[in-house]
Amino acid sequence: MNEHVNPVMLEALRGHWPLIEPGTPPAEAQRVAADLDYQQHRESGRAHRALQDQVQHNARMGVWS
Template identity: 55%
Template sequence: MQNVNPTVRQFVAPFAPPPATPEEFEALRVRADLEHLQHREASRNHRALVDQVQHNAHMGVWS
């Protein structure tokens, strides 16, 4: 918040989250990484299913 105008800072400060400890920051980072990997895995599975359906349709197989 050091780049924020002092007049604005006094209004924003009550809503700003408290500074995180290194342990809290690491836990947040790990959680974000896990969420990203889970989303990526779901997207990969969906893409594989779409590819399989398209391949089967091309081969004349209806699923």
């Protein structure tokens, strides 16, 4: 689940992810799982855009990685 989340963000969120308790109604468990998926997708998109911005900035400065 966490392969696309920034490691710094993972550390900050450690212990803060909502837990789906046993006995939670299926609809609520599904909603929480969907929320977590959305948050993960949004964070991975931000990380990707930040990387693209850094590469473009480095290219303008004449730095190639």
